[in-house]
Amino acid sequence: MKKFKSKKVLMIAAIILVFTATAGITMAFFSDYEHAVGKATFTLGGQTEIHESVKDTEKTIVIHNKGEGDVLVRLSIFGPKPDGDKPGVTVKPGEHWSFNKNDGFWYYQAVLPAGEDTTPIIASIEGIPVSADLSEFDVIVVHESQPVVYDKAGNAVLQWKGAN
Amino acid sequence: MKSGKKNLSTRTLVLIAVAVLLFASGGFLGTRAALTIQSEKLDSEFELDHIYVQLWENDQHVGNRGDGTGEMIAYMNKKVDPGRVYEERIYARNNTGTESVSPVDQYVRLIIRKYWLGEDGEKDNTLDPALIKLTYNNKEYNKGPWVRNDRESTTEAETYYYTSVLNGGATTAPVVNELQLDPKIIASDQLTKETGKWVGNKQTYTYTYKYKGKYICIEAEVQALQTHNINRAIKSVWGVQNVSVSNGSLTVGQ
Numbered sequence: 001m002k003k004f005k006s007k008k009v010l011m012i013a014a015i016i017l018v019f020t021a022t023a024g025i026t027m028a029f030f031s032d033y034e035h036a037v038g039k040a041t042f043t044l045g046g047q048t049e050i051h052e053s054v055k056d057t058e059k060t061i062v063i064h065n066k067g068e069g070d071v072l073v074r075l076s077i078f079g080p081k082p083d084g085d086k087p088g089v090t091v092k093p094g095e096h097w098s099f100n101k102n103d104g105f106w107y108y109q110a111v112l113p114a115g116e117d118t119t120p121i122i123a124s125i126e127g128i129p130v131s132a133d134l135s136e137f138d139v140i141v142v143h144e145s146q147p148v149v150y151d152k153a154g155n156a157v158l159q160w161k162g163a164n
Numbered sequence: 165m166k167s168g169k170k171n172l173s174t175r176t177l178v179l180i181a182v183a184v185l186l187f188a189s190g191g192f193l194g195t196r197a198a199l200t201i202q203s204e205k206l207d208s209e210f211e212l213d214h215i216y217v218q219l220w221e222n223d224q225h226v227g228n229r230g231d232g233t234g235e236m237i238a239y240m241n242k243k244v245d246p247g248r249v250y251e252e253r254i255y256a257r258n259n260t261g262t263e264s265v266s267p268v269d270q271y272v273r274l275i276i277r278k279y280w281l282g283e284d285g286e287k288d289n290t291l292d293p294a295l296i297k298l299t300y301n302n303k304e305y306n307k308g309p310w311v312r313n314d315r316e317s318t319t320e321a322e323t324y325y326y327t328s329v330l331n332g333g334a335t336t337a338p339v340v341n342e343l344q345l346d347p348k349i350i351a352s353d354q355l356t357k358e359t360g361k362w363v364g365n366k367q368t369y370t371y372t373y374k375y376k377g378k379y380i381c382i383e384a385e386v387q388a389l390q391t392h393n394i395n396r397a398i399k400s401v402w403g404v405q406n407v408s409v410s411n412g413s414l415t416v417g418q
Contacts, residue, residue, distance in 0.1 A: 007176060007179040007180060008179070010179075010180075011179060011182065029389060029390055029393070029396075029397040029400060029401050030214065030215045030268075030389070030390040030392075031215070031387065031388060031389050031390070031397070031401050032214065032215050032216055032217045032270075032387070032388045033217065033385055033386060033387040033388065034217060034218055034219040034227025034228060034229055034232060034385065034386050035219065035227065035228050035234075035383075035384070035385040036219055036221070036226040036227055036228055036232065036233070036234050036235060036236045036383070036384055036385075037234075037235070037236060037381065037382070037383040037384075038235050038236030038237040038238060038240075038381070038382050038383075039237070039242070039281060039379045039380060039381045039382070040237055040240040040241075040242050040243055040244040040379065040380055041242060041243065041244070041377070041378065041379045041380070042243060042244050042245065042246055042345065043243075044246075044349070044350065044373040044375060044376040044377075050366070144369075146350065147246075147350050147373070149245075149246045149247040149347035149350060150245040150246065150247040150248040150347075151247060151248070152247070152248065152249040152344070153248070153249075154245060154248040157247065157347075
């Protein structure tokens with residue numbers, strides 16, 4: 001009886017083998033594929049530095065882009081405002097410089113390419129008495145730069161975002 | 165007792181013989197079945213020899229086989245302008261029906277991946293793939309000829325199915341046609357500010373952008389399947405359960 005049972009198991013195993021041996025064949029399908037990949041980068045965070053030269057009561061300011069990417073530039077000039085007979089700072093902007101009275105910044109209305117300078121912007125103190133000590137007058141300049149972004153057509157957007 | 169032994173021995177012999185016969189004939193039948201099944205396929209598809217699909221981008225074969233370049237967004241010359249919208253038509257072509265290959269219909273799907281690479285060229289999962297926008301006329305994708313399988317899609321990888329049979333020599337409509345790097349990469353929440361020390365009469369603030377020096381990466385793969393026994397092929401080869409074909413039209417379920 002034991003022998004009979006073992007033969008039965010053998011038989012079942014044989015049947016399973018027969019079926020499993022043919023199972024894989026039905027899995028063959030025609031298929032195909034193709035693949036491609038690509039990458040690109042961009043420049044962000046161009047570095048700018050301020051170049052100032054002072055002659056008498058005039059400070060000439062130029063911003064230099066020493067980074068690798070194009071940037072937008074703005075600056076603010078702090079000093080006493082002209083008030084009657086009191087001395088004050090007046091600004092003579094070069095080409096592309098435009099003042100925004102809402103935030104007090106002078107905006108350079110052009111892209112500043114890598115390696116290039118802005119046109120000069122001159123801050124001068126008017127109404128200083130001849131006998132005055134010039135070291136008593138401070139004109140403080142703060143400038144910022146921002147990477148250039150583009151509109152859908154690929155034109156540089158001359159509008160500040162992000163950094164304030 | 166003697167005859168009992170004899171009977172048992174005979175039964176055993178019969179059982180063994182049956183098992184051997186079954187095994188042998190089963191193998192035989194299996195072989196015949198394989199030949200029969202393959203013969204059926206050969207009857208209907210022998211002429212096709214193979215099915216061929218190609219990956220195309222902006223009128224250029226970019227798939228990594230034969231005359232394909234294997235490279236996408238090569239037109240950018242490795243540099244992308246944030247905010248600018250680039251033409252980026254990605255589509256498939258059934259490359260049968262040529263002089264050397266008989267036309268064979270097929271079903272296709274496109275898998276598109278977009279992600280960031282660090283300066284070292286390694287994938288950076290901390291950066292947001294959603295800032296790399298692949299769209300169709302400013303919409304998600306070209307709905308109608310294509311349908312996205314949300315079950316197989318994430319912010320980084322999306323799988324699209326072409327809902328019709330792609331005939332030999334035919335080309336699909338593009339699934340996307342625009343690529344834009346979102347200018348939000350310079351938003352204030354994407355930068356850190358560092359205040360420098362006074363040097364002489366100057367002090368410097370340094371803004372560092374999170375995405376500075378990173379690479380966008382676009383990857384696409386087109387896959388094709390025979391139309392014969394397509395529902396089984398979809399489940400077996402593509403491994404998806406919610407995609408099926410009925411009356412020639414492919415649908416993606418929830």
